[in-house]
Amino acid sequence: MGDMTGFDYAVIAILAASVLLGAWRGMVSEVMSLGAWVIAFLVAREWGEQVGTQLLAPYLTVTFWQIAGGWILLFVASILAVSIFRALIRKTIHAIGLGFFDRTLGMAFGAARGALLILLLVAIGGMTHLPEETWWKAARLAPLTEQGVSYIKPWLPDDLAKHIAFADTINQMVPQLAPQLLLIK
Template sequence: MSVFGLTAFDLILILVISLSCLYGTFRGFFSEILSLLTWIFAFYATFNLDIILYPYLFSFIETEIVRLWVLRLSITVVALLTGNIVKRLLVRMVKTNFPGNVFFGLGFGLLRALVLIAFIIMILQDTAIYDQPWIQESIFLDQAENISDFFKFILLKNI
């Protein structure tokens, strides 16, 4: 089923971007920059610590790919929780009321959406869902893959 030529996956991507931008607008710049840094930290930790921790954790899961993604999900959750605690402490210490707070909050909401899209694409690429027509026929699939490749290159190759 498609709406205006958009697949369900296109609508999901549009929803992720719209909600993230709206959320960022209401939260403001300082909170959003700390959130973005938390997501980048989670992304970096997930795809660098998975290799280190793989031999030691979740050995009861026999399927290799499931074990890897359970580990990655666990690392992501721990990194996001840790980053969120630090962010809340910093936001309480610093009050931010400057004119660009809303505008820059919107911009950082957009960046967060791009990071989320990169996560979605990387997860889907390791599953059979990725080959489904509602994803492969997506208008925005090429752009979403480019976003994912960009974050992989920047965070995994240069840091």
């Protein structure tokens, strides 16, 4: 097991930035933000294919891109709708003096959001040739993130999930890597 790669540093940076953002924005805002991601995912999962194939068919001829486009449109629209409501609630929380407590608990929710974002990015990477690259294969955190993606694949539409592929050795590598990642010898 070698040194960390850019993949590892990116995962750590995303997680750290998300935790710091959670502390800055606070628990209520983070809970609503995380809820927005869940709502956006469920809305996109329920209606993304229908919206994509009906709305984007005149512009995109490949079904995969129609579905992906429908998912993206609904996901972004859902996030924006919840964000407006979240801003109003956040102002109220800070006006009544619960800012410090709110921000402290926000770090945990920032960690959850960061983990979801990492899984999303790794899933997208799994649809490309990136998992075959040396820097990806050598990354210490790649097997764990790939395993996480394998847990969420059943929730994705079959047309998208079938395009996500990683090395076949992932299930063998995770038990071997876990102690090293935790710095246990």
